[in-house]
Each structure stands twice: as C-alpha cells, then as structure tokens.
Amino acid sequence: MSKVVLAIGGNAIIKEGQKGTIEEQRENLVESSAPVLDLMEQGHTVVITHGNGPQVGNTLIRGEMAKSVIPEYPLDVYGAETQGNLGYLIQQTFKNKMAERNINKTIATVVTQSVVSKDDSAFENPTKPIGPFYSKEDMEKIVAERNLTFVEDAGRGYRRVVASPKPVRIVEKEAIETLLNNGISVISTGGGGIPVIENNGKIEGIEAVIDKDFASALLAADINADYLFILTGVEQVAINFGKPNQENLLEMTIDDALRYLDEGQFPKGSMGPKIEAAILFLQKGGKNVIITSIDKLQDAIEGKTGTRIVM
Numbered sequence: 001m002s003k004v005v006l007a008i009g010g011n012a013i014i015k016e017g018q019k020g021t022i023e024e025q026r027e028n029l030v031e032s033s034a035p036v037l038d039l040m041e042q043g044h045t046v047v048i049t050h051g052n053g054p055q056v057g058n059t060l061i062r063g064e065m066a067k068s069v070i071p072e073y074p075l076d077v078y079g080a081e082t083q084g085n086l087g088y089l090i091q092q093t094f095k096n097k098m099a100e101r102n103i104n105k106t107i108a109t110v111v112t113q114s115v116v117s118k119d120d121s122a123f124e125n126p127t128k129p130i131g132p133f134y135s136k137e138d139m140e141k142i143v144a145e146r147n148l149t150f151v152e153d154a155g156r157g158y159r160r161v162v163a164s165p166k167p168v169r170i171v172e173k174e175a176i177e178t179l180l181n182n183g184i185s186v187i188s189t190g191g192g193g194i195p196v197i198e199n200n201g202k203i204e205g206i207e208a209v210i211d212k213d214f215a216s217a218l219l220a221a222d223i224n225a226d227y228l229f230i231l232t233g234v235e236q237v238a239i240n241f242g243k244p245n246q247e248n249l250l251e252m253t254i255d256d257a258l259r260y261l262d263e264g265q266f267p268k269g270s271m272g273p274k275i276e277a278a279i280l281f282l283q284k285g286g287k288n289v290i291i292t293s294i295d296k297l298q299d300a301i302e303g304k305t306g307t308r309i310v311m
C-alpha cells in the first residue's frame with residue numbers, strides 16, 4: 001500500500017464568500033473527510049497537511065484589533081495557533097467520521113516547525129496572500145491608513161500579503177515518520193509549518209507564512225511518499241484559466257510547466273506555488289504528484305482526472 005501526502009488548501013476549509021465561522025470550517029471538513037477516509041480504508045498510509053492563509057490572516061486581525069486590551073503576538077505564534085486550531089478541527093471531525101465507518105485508527109496532529117533561511121529574499125518581497133478578500137475600494141481605505149501591501153488574488157479580490165520564505169527543513173520529520181511507522185495517521189506541517197530560523201545552533205521563530213505546498217512537497221520527499229496530492233478549489237490545472245479558451249490539463253511535463261509559468265499562466269499567489277511545489281517534489285526524487293480537488297481524489301489516483309506533473 002502507498003504512503004500518501006494530502007495537502008489541503010486553506011481556501012477549502014474556509015470557502016470563498018464564507019466568513020470562516022467554526023461551524024463553516026467543520027462542515028467543510030466533514031465534506032473533505034470522505035475521500036480521505038476511503039484511502040485509509042483501502043490501507044494507504046495518510047499524512048494530511050493543510051493551508052492556513054485565510055485563518056492566519058484572521059488571527060492576525062484579531063490580535064491587531066485587541067491590542068489595546070491584550071498583547072499582540074508575532075506572526076509565527078499566530079501560525080502555531082492555526083496549527084492547533086485546525087489540527088483540532090481536522091482530527092476531531094475525521095475521528096468522528098472514522099468511528100461511523102468503523103475505521104479503527106488513531107489520527108494525531110504534530111505541531112511542526114519549518115526551518116527557513118534568514119537571508120531568504122522573500123523577507124524583502126512579501127507575496128503570500130492571507131486573511132479575507134477585500135474589494136478594491138475597501139483595500140484602498142486600509143492602505144490610506146496603514147503601511148500594508150495587498151495583491152489581487154486570482155480574480156477573487158484583494159488580500160494582504162506577508163513574507164513567504166522557502167522551507168528548507170522540517171524539524172519534526174522524525175516524529176512524523178515514527179507515528180506513521182506505528183500506524184497513526186498524521187496531520188502535520190499546517191500552514192507550511194511554523195517559520196523558524198537557525199541561530200547559533202538554536203531555532204527561533206520568525207515572522208512569515210510559509211507556502212504549505214512547498215512545505216508539503218519537502219515533507220513528502222523527506223518521508224519518501226509515493227504520492228503527493230495538492231488539493232485545491234479546481235479539479236484540474238488549466239491554461240488560459242477563466243477565459244473562453246480555457247484548456248484543462250490531465251498531464252504536464254516539467255518543461256511545459258516551466259514554460260507556462262514564464263507565460264504567467266499560473267499566478268504567484270495561487271496556482272504558481274502549487275506548480276513549483278510539484279516540480280520540487282519530482283526533482284527531489286518523488287514519483288507521483290497530482291493537483292486536483294478533494295472530491296476527485298479517487299478518480300485522480302486512478303488517472304481519470306486531476307493534473308499529473310511528470311518529468
């Protein structure tokens with residue numbers, strides 16, 4: 001049986017147009033659980049990683065709005081909060097659904113740190129969209145008052161951006177492997193892992209939000225996963241996305257992917273990092289990497305849909 005890493009987008013847990021209540025997130029996770037449980041039932045070893053873009057942005061706003069009453073925390077600590085919060089929601093929702101289906105397995109969350117380089121140029125050039133989507137008008141009001149950077153995010157509105165350095169090492173890799181080797185399903189590397197740097201032999205947090213697709217690719221390669229699934233809001237990657245001549249792709253070579261990236265087919269804040277993460281996994285020796293939506297997981301594993309990136 002295969003070892004499968006499933007990277008679930010933060011935007012699948014808080015969907016477009018939703019406010020992000022706990023009820024909404026639980027409901028979205030219930031919906032997401034069935035295809036994952038199918039894989040567990042088939043005997044695959046499952047690692048769930050997840051995004052936190054909407055959630056960490058919301059937590060940041062909560063901290064900023066409450067700062068006259070209670071201390072603000074740095075962004076890495078807010079990232080840790082989202083790992084706990086989402087890990088809890090995922091493990092509880094999935095465990096309840098597993099009980100309904102008599103799947104007798106343990107599922108547990110690992111608070112995960114990802115080492116980044118303090119010299120990463122991303123610290124000078126924020127690109128990671130987090131938090132809610134704003135209209136142009138609302139975004140301009142915020143920018144007039146505060147020195148924040150926003151980008152237009154894949155036609156869905158404007159979002160605040162923060163630094164997103166590349167992960168270079170997953171600190172808790174051995175703990176994750178030990179759990180998997182003992183039959184425990186793992187939720188880890190949430191939000192790409194809590195960003196930390198190495199300083200004189202010690203690790204310490206740094207303010208950023210890591211792209212969960214890069215961190216998932218790194219983890220998947222490190223634990224020799226057979227499959228990396230990057231699960232998002234679309235069934236397939238497309239060229240000319242959203243245009244009348246949109247063409248969905250079942251397979252794409254690395255060369256094609258690099259050419260399309262150059263042409264701007266895959267935006268930096270949304271599909272771009274997923275394609276780059278898929279390439280990273282293959283370059284690190286990974287074999288199967290597929291981008292699809294969670295409801296199409298089974299069809300994608302059978303090669304019927306999704307977009308498979310190949311050497």
Ligand SMILES: Nc1ncnc2c1ncn2[C@@H]1O[C@H](COP(=O)(O)OP(=O)(O)O)[C@@H](O)[C@H]1O
Pocket residue numbers: 008009010011012051053154231232233234236237238239240241265266267269270271
């Ligand atoms: N070329 C493309 N093909 C398919 N989807 C695209 C493309 N370009 C942009 N997108 C958009 O990017 C989204 C995925 O990015 P995002 O929502 O940020 O990811 P996540 O699911 O990790 O939160 C898709 O749901 C789609 O709306």
Ligand SMILES: NC(=O)OP(=O)(O)O
Pocket residue numbers: 008009010011050051052053054129190191192209210211212213
């Ligand atoms: N951290 C991260 O990549 O989150 P999203 O997938 O929600 O953008």
